[in-house]
Amino acid sequence: xxxxxxxxxxxxxxxxxxxxxxxxxxxxxxxxxxxxxxxxxxxxxxxxxxxxxxxxxxxxxxxxxxxxxxxxxxxxxxxxxxxxxxxxxxxxxxxxxxxxxxxxxxxxxxxxxxxxxxxxxxxxxxxxxxxxxxxxxxxxxxxxxxxxxxxxxxxxxxxxxxxxxxxxxxxxxxxxxxxxxxxxxxxxxxxxxxxxxxxxxxxxxxxxxxxxxxxxxxxxxxxxxxxxxxxxxxxxxxxxxxxxxxxxxxxxxxxxxxxxxxxxxxxxxxxxxxxxxxxxxxxxxxxxxxxxxxxxxxxxxxxxxxxxxxxxxxxxxxxxxxxxxxxxxxxxxxxxxxxxxxxxxxxxxxxxxxxxxxxxxxxxxxxxxxxxxxxxxxxxxxxxxxxxxxxxxxxxxxxxxxxxxxxxxxxxxxxxxxxxxxxxxxxxxxxxxxxxxxxxxxxxxxxxxxxxxxxxxxxxxxxxxxxxxxxxxxxxxxxxxxxxxxxxxxxxxxxxxxxxxxxxxxxxxxxxxxxxxxxxxxxxxxxxxxxxxxxxxxxxxxxxxxxxxxxxxxxxxxxxxxxxxxxxxxxxxxxxxxxxxxxxxxxx
Amino acid sequence: xxxxxxxxxxxxxxxxxxxxxxxxxxxxxxxxxxxxxxxxxxxxxxxxxxxxxxxxxxxxxxxxxxxxxxxxxxxxxxxxxxxxxxxxxxxxxxxxxxxxxxxxxxxxxxxxxxxxxxxxxx
Numbered sequence: 001x002x003x004x005x006x007x008x009x010x011x012x013x014x015x016x017x018x019x020x021x022x023x024x025x026x027x028x029x030x031x032x033x034x035x036x037x038x039x040x041x042x043x044x045x046x047x048x049x050x051x052x053x054x055x056x057x058x059x060x061x062x063x064x065x066x067x068x069x070x071x072x073x074x075x076x077x078x079x080x081x082x083x084x085x086x087x088x089x090x091x092x093x094x095x096x097x098x099x100x101x102x103x104x105x106x107x108x109x110x111x112x113x114x115x116x117x118x119x120x121x122x123x124x125x126x127x128x129x130x131x132x133x134x135x136x137x138x139x140x141x142x143x144x145x146x147x148x149x150x151x152x153x154x155x156x157x158x159x160x161x162x163x164x165x166x167x168x169x170x171x172x173x174x175x176x177x178x179x180x181x182x183x184x185x186x187x188x189x190x191x192x193x194x195x196x197x198x199x200x201x202x203x204x205x206x207x208x209x210x211x212x213x214x215x216x217x218x219x220x221x222x223x224x225x226x227x228x229x230x231x232x233x234x235x236x237x238x239x240x241x242x243x244x245x246x247x248x249x250x251x252x253x254x255x256x257x258x259x260x261x262x263x264x265x266x267x268x269x270x271x272x273x274x275x276x277x278x279x280x281x282x283x284x285x286x287x288x289x290x291x292x293x294x295x296x297x298x299x300x301x302x303x304x305x306x307x308x309x310x311x312x313x314x315x316x317x318x319x320x321x322x323x324x325x326x327x328x329x330x331x332x333x334x335x336x337x338x339x340x341x342x343x344x345x346x347x348x349x350x351x352x353x354x355x356x357x358x359x360x361x362x363x364x365x366x367x368x369x370x371x372x373x374x375x376x377x378x379x380x381x382x383x384x385x386x387x388x389x390x391x392x393x394x395x396x397x398x399x400x401x402x403x404x405x406x407x408x409x410x411x412x413x414x415x416x417x418x419x420x421x422x423x424x425x426x427x428x429x430x431x432x433x434x435x436x437x438x439x440x441x442x443x444x445x446x447x448x449x450x451x452x453x454x455x456x457x458x459x460x461x462x463x464x465x466x467x468x469x470x471x472x473x474x475x476x477x478x479x480x481x482x483x484x485x486x487x488x489x490x491x492x493x494x495x496x497x498x499x500x501x502x503x504x505x506x507x508x509x510x511x512x513x514x515x516x517x518x519x520x521x522x523x524x525x526x527x528x529x530x531x532x533x534x535x536x537x538x539x540x541x542x543x544x545x546x547x548x549x550x551x552x553x554x555x556x557x558x559x560x561x562x563x564x565x566x567x568x569x570x571x572x573x574x575x576x577x578x579x580x581x582x583x584x585x586x587x588x
Numbered sequence: 589x590x591x592x593x594x595x596x597x598x599x600x601x602x603x604x605x606x607x608x609x610x611x612x613x614x615x616x617x618x619x620x621x622x623x624x625x626x627x628x629x630x631x632x633x634x635x636x637x638x639x640x641x642x643x644x645x646x647x648x649x650x651x652x653x654x655x656x657x658x659x660x661x662x663x664x665x666x667x668x669x670x671x672x673x674x675x676x677x678x679x680x681x682x683x684x685x686x687x688x689x690x691x692x693x694x695x696x697x698x699x700x701x702x703x704x705x706x707x708x709x710x
Contacts, residue, residue, distance in 0.1 A: 075707075106635045108635065108689075115659060134705060137657065138661075141660070151634075151707050153634060153635060205620070474667060476667065503684060504681055504684045561679070562669075562679070563667060563678040563679060564665075564681075565665065565679065565681065566681040566682050566684060567665075568665050568684065569665060569684045570666070571664065586662070587662070587663040
C-alpha cells in the first residue's frame with residue numbers, strides 16, 4: 001500500500017510539474033524508398049538519409065495548454081556525427097511551416113561544422129539547456145560533431161496549429177533535412193552513429209517559454225541502424241588545419257596516364273571526397289583549390305614575419321642552434337632559391353606590412369600572394385604557392401631530403417575502401433596557420449648552413465603550442481560624433497600583433513588609424529573595401545609592443561547614430577611573442 | 589498601443605555609473621520592446637535582415653557594454669554605451685556580421701545583466 005501510494009505521488013508530482021510537456025523528436029527514413037530506418041530496414045552507406053523533425057504532446061490536456069500558450073517561436077539545435085553523415089547541400093526545408101498557410105512565417109537554418117555542445121548537457125529539459133547556453137555559451141570545437149540550428153516564427157498561426165489535435169503530433173514534419181551516409185560510417189563506434197538534440201526553446205512573442213520542452217530519445221539520441229556498403233571505393237582525405245573550412249575546397253583527381261579520366265567535387269566537413277567508380281588499374285594525383293579565397297590575406301601575418309626573422313638570426317653563438325628544421329627552412333624560403341637569408345625575411349615582412357609591390361614580388365619570383373584593387377576598393381587576391389602532398393611523406397625527413405617526396409599521387413587497389421591521405425601546404429606560412437599541422441621530427445642532427453633540402457635538424461617553432469592572450473577592442477561614439485575603436489593591450493612580451501575589422505561602410509567611413517605601439521615598431525594598416533587590416537611588429541625583436549591603448553581607428557559617421565552594435569565585425573587576430581610563440585587574441 | 593513612460597532619476601551614481609546627475613528622461617517604448625524586469629535587453633524581433641530596434645533597460649545611469657558573441661563564444665563586436673535610468677532605445681545593425689545567430693549580451697561593469705539571441709536572415 002505504501003509502495004502504491006509512493007508510486008502515485010511520484011507520478012502525480014511528475015505529471016503536474018510537466019503541464020506543458022512538448023516533445024521534439026526526429027524520424028529517420030531511407031530517402032529513396034521512404035522506408036523507416038530500423039534494424040530490419042537499415043540504411044546503407046552511400047544512401048541518402050532523410051531526417052524529419054516533429055512535435056508531439058502527451059495528451060489532449062497538454063495540447064490544450066500548448067494551444068492556450070500561443071507559442072509562435074521555435075529555436076533548436078541538433079547534432080550529428082559528421083564522420084558518419086554528410087549534410088546534403090540545399091537538402092533542408094520546412095514542409096510543415098509551408099503547409100500551415102501562416103501569414104508571414106520566418107524560417108532560418110544555420111550550420112556549424114565541428115562543434116559539440118558540452119557544458120549544458122546535464123539538463124534533461126531543452127529549455128534549461130537553452131537558458132544555460134544563453135547565459136554561458138557551451139559549444140566547443142570537436143571534429144566529430146556538427147550542429148544544425150533551425151528556427152522559425154509564426155505570425156497569425158501558432159505551434160499548436162502544426163500539431164494534429166487528434167493524433168497529438170505533427171503529421172507533416174515542421175523541418176526536414178537530408179544526409180548522405182559516409183562510406184566509412186561503419187568504422188564509427190556504434191554508439192556514435194547518432195543524432196541528438198542539444199538545446200531548444202519554444203516561446204510566445206513576449207518571450208514567455210514552455211518549461212517542459214524535451215528532446216526525443218533524451219541524452220542518448222537516435223542511433224542509426226547501418227549496413228556496410230562493402231563496395232569498392234576511394235576516399236581522398238585532406239588534413240586541413242582548423243583555420244580552413246574543408247567545404248570551401250574543390251578537389252580534383254586526375255589520371256596520370258589518361259587525360260579522359262578525371263573526378264571533381266567538394267571536400268566534405270571532414271576534408272574527405274569519395275569516388276565510387278574509379279578504375280583500379282591506374283595511378284592518379286589529387287589537388288585542391290579554394291572556392292572562396294578571401295582567407296588568403298590571413299595566411300601570412302606578423303607571426304610568420306617574426307618567426308622568419310628568428311629562423312635566420314636566432315642561431316646561437318656558433319650558428320648551429322637553429323630555430324627551424326629543414327622543412328621550416330624550406331617553407332620560409334620565400335623565393336625558393338634553396339637559401340634562407342635576410343632577403344627572405346625582408347620580403348615576408350614587407351608583404352605583411354603592405355609595402356611589397358606586385359612588381360617587386362614578380363621580379364624576385366616570390367612565393368607570396370599578390371592582389372589587385374578595383375575602383376570600388378575591392379581587393380582580389382591571387383595565390384598559387386600551395387599544394388597537396390601524400391600525408392605519409394609529410395615529415396621533416398622525407399620533405400626535407402628530396403623533392404621526389406613531394407608527390408600527391410596514389411594507386412588504388414581492388415577490394416573495399418581505399419583511403420588516401422594528404423597534407424596541405426601553403427608556402428611562406430611559417431607558423432603553419434593555414435597548413436596541415438606538422439608532425440614532430442624524429443631525427444636529431446645539426447643543420448647544414450644554407451640549403452633547405454639537405455640535413456634534418458630539430459625545429460622548435462613549428463611544434464610550439466598556440467596560446468591565447470586577452471585584449472580589449474571596443475567601439476565608442478565620441479563627443480564630436482565620430483566613432484572610435486580602441487585596441488587595448490594588457491600584456492607585454494609581444495613582438496607583434498595584427499587584427500582585421502569589417503565595418504558597415506554605408507554608415508561609417510574610416511578616417512584614420514592612430515598607433516601608439518612603441519618607438520621602433522613598424523605599424524601598418526590597409527583597406528580592402530570595408531575590411532581594415534592593422535597591426536604592428538618589432539622586425540628585430542628589440543622592443544616589445546607597449547601595453548595600454550595601442551591602436552585607435554577613427555570613423556566618420558555618414559548618418560546619425562546613437563550606438564554601434566553590429567556595425568563592426570572583429571575577426572582574425574593573432575600575435576607573436578618575442579620568443580616566437582604564436583598567440584590568438586581573445587577579445588574580452 | 590504604445591506606452592509612454594516617464595522616468596525620473598536623481599540618483600548619484602554608483603555601479604556602472606559616471607559621476608553625473610540625471611534629470612527627467614522620457615522614452616517612448618513600443619509594446620514589443622517593453623521589459624518587465626528592472627534590468628534587461630530586448631530586441632524588437634528575433635530575426636533581423638538589416639537593422640532592428642533594441643531596448644536596454646537599466647537601473648543606474650552610466651556606461652554599459654554590449655557584446656555580440658558567436659557560436660565559438662567569441663566576442664565579434666563590442667561597444668560601450670551611455671545609458672540613462674530606465675529604457676534606452678538603440679539599434680542593432682547586422683549586415684556586417686556573417687549570416688548566423690548570435691547572443692547579444694549587456695554588461696554592467698563585468699557583470700552580465702541581460703542577454704538576447706538574434707537570428708540573422710539572408
